[in-house]
Amino acid sequence: MKPAAFEYHAPKTIAEAVALLAEVAPDDGRILAGGQSLVPTMAFRLARPAHLVDINGVDGLDRLYLDGNELSIGACVRHAAFHRPVVDGRLGLLLSSIVRHIAHYPIRQRGTFCGSLAQADPASEWCLTAVTLDGTMTAKSVRGSRTIGAQDFIEGIMTTALADDELLTEARLPIPPDDTRFGFCEFNRIAGGFAVAMVLAAYGLKDGVITRPRLGVGGVEERPRRIPEAEQALEGRSPGAQAFRAASAAAAGAVDPMEDINTSADYRRDLVATLTLRALESAWS
Amino acid sequence: MNGKHDITLTINGQAYAIRVEARRTLADVIREECGQTGTHLGCEHGVCGTCTVIVDGAPVRSCLMFAVQCDGAKIRTVEGLADGEEPHPLQRAFMEHHALQCGFCTPGFLMLAVGVLEREPDIGDEDLLDILSSNLCRCTGYANIVKAVRAAAAQMRRR
Ligand SMILES: Cc1cc2nc3c(=O)[nH]c(=O)nc-3n(C[C@H](O)[C@H](O)[C@H](O)COP(=O)(O)OP(=O)(O)OC[C@H]3O[C@@H](n4cnc5c(N)ncnc54)[C@H](O)[C@@H]3O)c2cc1C
Ligand code: FES
Numbered sequence: 520m521k522p523a524a525f526e527y528h529a530p531k532t533i534a535e536a537v538a539l540l541a542e543v544a545p546d547d548g549r550i551l552a553g554g555q556s557l558v559p560t561m562a563f564r565l566a567r568p569a570h571l572v573d574i575n576g577v578d579g580l581d582r583l584y585l586d587g588n589e590l591s592i593g594a595c596v597r598h599a600a601f602h603r604p605v606v607d608g609r610l611g612l613l614l615s616s617i618v619r620h621i622a623h624y625p626i627r628q629r630g631t632f633c634g635s636l637a638q639a640d641p642a643s644e645w646c647l648t649a650v651t652l653d654g655t656m657t658a659k660s661v662r663g664s665r666t667i668g669a670q671d672f673i674e675g676i677m678t679t680a681l682a683d684d685e686l687l688t689e690a691r692l693p694i695p696p697d698d699t700r701f702g703f704c705e706f707n708r709i710a711g712g713f714a715v716a717m718v719l720a721a722y723g724l725k726d727g728v729i730t731r732p733r734l735g736v737g738g739v740e741e742r743p744r745r746i747p748e749a750e751q752a753l754e755g756r757s758p759g760a761q762a763f764r765a766a767s768a769a770a771a772g773a774v775d776p777m778e779d780i781n782t783s784a785d786y787r788r789d790l791v792a793t794l795t796l797r798a799l800e801s802a803w804s
Numbered sequence: 805m806n807g808k809h810d811i812t813l814t815i816n817g818q819a820y821a822i823r824v825e826a827r828r829t830l831a832d833v834i835r836e837e838c839g840q841t842g843t844h845l846g847c848e849h850g851v852c853g854t855c856t857v858i859v860d861g862a863p864v865r866s867c868l869m870f871a872v873q874c875d876g877a878k879i880r881t882v883e884g885l886a887d888g889e890e891p892h893p894l895q896r897a898f899m900e901h902h903a904l905q906c907g908f909c910t911p912g913f914l915m916l917a918v919g920v921l922e923r924e925p926d927i928g929d930e931d932l933l934d935i936l937s938s939n940l941c942r943c944t945g946y947a948n949i950v951k952a953v954r955a956a957a958a959q960m961r962r963r
């Protein structure tokens with residue numbers, strides 16, 4: 520189908536963009552970033568925004584840079600920017616392996632990291648990444664600017680803490696300590712499809728035992744989250760089958776999986792067990 | 805609300821000065837206002853890839869962009885691949901390897917693969933397979949498409 524009529528705005532600066540957004544938000548005006556979620560929704564006429572504020576021409580939003588100990592990802596940084604490692608070390612490699620699971624190459628040329636966060640699909644890889652690694656989001660409006668932690672930013676299925684007049688200008692990911700190991704594992708039925716379930720694991724090692732464990736699960740509940748029960752099962756244990764199995768059982772026991780026509784809750788729970796184990800093993804190997 | 809925008813699209817080197825509503829997708833405008841019907845539309849929501857064109861060097865889904873966003877952009881479509889009567893190496897490889905049957909998906913596969921091979925001539929077989937999984941074909945079963953693209957990649961590298 521074809522999108523309904525709307526008025527198109529193409530601001531050049533952040534100040535112009537937020538001023539326009541403040542003006543049109545009450546009339547269902549929205550931001551257009553990569554358009555890779557919004558345009559299909561408009562084609563189905565599930566969304567009929569009266570105004571679109573296109574941020575693709577806004578100065579400075581395409582910046583991706585290391586700011587001290589944080590990676591700053593501007594609102595127009597495309598998924599494709601992560602195809603090659605954007606920072607030295609394991610984090611860059613991790614992001615370049617995760618991005619391959621997001622849609623397909625041509626979609627990754629347009630879709631943005633921040634757009635994924637704003638869309639807040641429960642199966643979004645970047646939402647899981649931001650939550651597991653404690654990312655922060657910067658929201659700007661004519662009323663001012665605020666910083667929101669990833670876990671608070673993503674409120675539920677396609678619902679975020681952003682107000683209608685707020686522009687997400689950047690996301691920040693803290694650079695984890697050098698010795699941090701990562702493992703990411705996703706299951707889906709078709710190439711490039713949305714995840715049925717996915718797990719991101721991270722931990723450091725100190726004196727041969729696991730420290731700072733993080734275990735995030737996405738695509739399973741209404742929003743991605745870390746699973747404290749699984750992290751407790753890892754903390755202070757030596758890495759290996761025993762600890763990994765304990766964490767896998769703890770994660771599977773802790774989640775409250777969504778169901779859909781193809782996927783029962785039990786099936787998703789089984790996937791969480793398997794993917795947790797594989798993510799932890801892949802971080803170790 | 806229904807204000808129209810005056811834009812210029814450059815398609816395969818030719819400039820088209822047109823007036824369009826903001827809601828018109830790039831795919832529709834390429835086909836209708838610009839009359840270049842080699843670009844096909846299947847799903848119109850980003851899933852099938854038959855609408856793939858190259859915008860400023862990047863292969864993208866033209867059903868997921870609005871034409872107004874492409875004012876001044878350089879667009880390449882399947883019509884621009886051949887050099888006069890001489891097909892592009894990838895078009896020739898598609899013929900030689902029987903990489904099409906009905907041909908509906910073909911423009912999208914050609915623009916996808918050309919876009920990627922021009923940017924990453926040394927792309928590995930695994931990565932190429934991952935990229936070709938972007939588009940759908942209901943006829944060929946994909947094996948011959950993969951063969952054709954690999955053959956053309958080797959030939960384009962030799963050039
Ligand atoms: C076939 C297909 C498969 C896909 N598969 C996956 C997948 O496996 N995993 C995945 O995560 N995604 C997938 N996607 C979605 C894709 O990743 C999108 O790029 C992403 O969800 C949205 O980013 P965008 O930049 O395209 O945003 P848009 O589509 O432009 O916007 C999405 C929403 O966010 C709002 N928004 C965007 N940016 C901002 C901002 N800076 N500030 C405030 N609001 C903003 C918009 O107003 C809109 O409501 C798929 C898409 C398609 C078409
Ligand atoms: S028509 Fe654009 S992806 Fe199907």
Ligand code: FES
Pocket residue numbers: 903904905906907908909910940941942943944
């Ligand atoms: S050749 Fe018929 S859809 Fe691909």
